[in-house]
Amino acid sequence: MPDISPNGAPVARLLAGPAGLGSSSLSLRAALLPHRRAYEEGDGHEPPGSPVGPVPGSDLTPLPYREREWGDGTYPPLLCPETVRVDDALAAEVDRRLTAWAGRIGLHEGRMEEFTATGFGRLATLAHPDTDDPDRLLIAAQMNAAWWAADDYYADETDLGATPTELPPRLALVTSAMDPPPDAGHYTGQLEAAIAADPVLVALRSALSHVARHATDAQILRVRNITSQMYVSWAAYAAWRYLETPPPVWRYLAARQHDSFYTSMTLIDVVGGYRLPAELFAEPRFHTALMQAGTASVLVNDLHSAAKEAADELPDSNVILLMAAEDGCSAREATERAVHLHNDFVRGFEQSRQALSAVPSPELKRFLRGAQAWMAGCLEWHGSSSRYQS
Numbered sequence: 528m529p530d531i532s533p534n535g536a537p538v539a540r541l542l543a544g545p546a547g548l549g550s551s552s553l554s555l556r557a558a559l560l561p562h563r564r565a566y567e568e569g570d571g572h573e574p575p576g577s578p579v580g581p582v583p584g585s586d587l588t589p590l591p592y593r594e595r596e597w598g599d600g601t602y603p604p605l606l607c608p609e610t611v612r613v614d615d616a617l618a619a620e621v622d623r624r625l626t627a628w629a630g631r632i633g634l635h636e637g638r639m640e641e642f643t644a645t646g647f648g649r650l651a652t653l654a655h656p657d658t659d660d661p662d663r664l665l666i667a668a669q670m671n672a673a674w675w676a677a678d679d680y681y682a683d684e685t686d687l688g689a690t691p692t693e694l695p696p697r698l699a700l701v702t703s704a705m706d707p708p709p710d711a712g713h714y715t716g717q718l719e720a721a722i723a724a725d726p727v728l729v730a731l732r733s734a735l736s737h738v739a740r741h742a743t744d745a746q747i748l749r750v751r752n753i754t755s756q757m758y759v760s761w762a763a764y765a766a767w768r769y770l771e772t773p774p775p776v777w778r779y780l781a782a783r784q785h786d787s788f789y790t791s792m793t794l795i796d797v798v799g800g801y802r803l804p805a806e807l808f809a810e811p812r813f814h815t816a817l818m819q820a821g822t823a824s825v826l827v828n829d830l831h832s833a834a835k836e837a838a839d840e841l842p843d844s845n846v847i848l849l850m851a852a853e854d855g856c857s858a859r860e861a862t863e864r865a866v867h868l869h870n871d872f873v874r875g876f877e878q879s880r881q882a883l884s885a886v887p888s889p890e891l892k893r894f895l896r897g898a899q900a901w902m903a904g905c906l907e908w909h910g911s912s913s914r915y916q917s
């Protein structure tokens with residue numbers, strides 16, 4: 528039987544609003560409360576998980592920056608906030624739950640050892656230090672694992688069946704898996720059969736079901752829409768791969784900035800157990816700040832994965848490979864340029880963050896600190912995950 532979120536809290540609290548809103552909010556509440564959410568069986572949820580709402584005493588202090596060594600230590604350092612928390616026991620618990628979930632739904636069948644070693648639970652634990660609730664951290668671990676599964680099986684890994692021509696229709700199915708369209712009779716039966724037969728689609732749907740247990744409708748819509756927005760960039764990469772015509776760097780960056788860890792960062796408040804109101808999430812300066820943080824983090828990914836990406840029989844777009852080809856420079860020089868670009872994005876984020884400091888919203892401050900923590904945890908994880916060790 529479908530159920531409203533375990534404690535009934537997200538919708539109820541959202542609709543309650545500040546005291547004294549008056550009768551119009553009461554009638555809105557009465558009209559919307561009968562809506563009940565359906566959740567997927569086996570989506571990994573294990574209560575308790577604290578409800579949406581302010582967490583008393585949460586730290587709003589911005590994180591300090593540091594020049595951090597990375598890779599083999601011979602490149603210029605990356606400007607990045609300090610990592611807030613390294614908790615191996617918590618990471619192991621989130622990874623245990625993640626592996627159990629992936630095994631149940633058949634994600635990465637035959638490759639489970641490699642998947643477990645990647646440590647998406649560890650990434651979630653490093654990147655979301657404002658909760659130590661494993662159920663909430665699992666949300667980030669599952670969504671990132673599912674996004675990355677689409678990346679591997681649809682976009683990048685030829686050995687795993689990724690092909691540029693099949694990518695766009697597969698991504699269209701992702702949208703329908705995460706946002707089931709209204710009933711279209713027996714055509715819906717065919718759609719559901721196709722989703723059930725593809726572990727990547729099952730993973731994305733199941734992970735979003737777990738998000739929904741902890742999120743408001745606006746937060747869920749945010750995750751769905753930004754996932755689809757990211758996939759527009761993937762379609763561009765697929766065309767470039769198919770035609771074997773690498774894009775100029777500016778064009779790659781324009782796409783990569785919409786295909787970045789901005790997507791992962793949309794979960795910061797959901798995982799943290801609070802809600803950044805939709806109008807603040809959409810605030811242009813905040814949007815810029817989050818894009819800057821997301822881009823800086825995804826450049827960290829390009830820095831760590833250039834060798835892996837060059838090795839595929841159809842090489843992926845990667846900023847270092849593209850800069851080296853376009854500027855006719857060595858991989859080392861291109862790497863140094865990418866580091867400078869990364870550091871400029873971090874400085875840009877910091878300027879944007881400071882420009883927002885007058886906005887009197889604890890949730891906004893907390894989310895911006897969360898973006899700093901995400902950048903920090905992302906760098907820590909890329910330096911240690913088996914995915915990027917050659």
Ligand SMILES: CC(C)=CCC/C(C)=C(/C)COP(=O)(O)OP(=O)(O)O
Pocket residue numbers: 671674675678683786787788790791825828829832843914
């Ligand atoms: C987690 C997430 C939102 C994944 C989708 C896109 C993204 C930000 C990536 C990091 C994938 O980019 P890429 O294919 O370069 O990543 P890998 O080097 O394969 O890890």
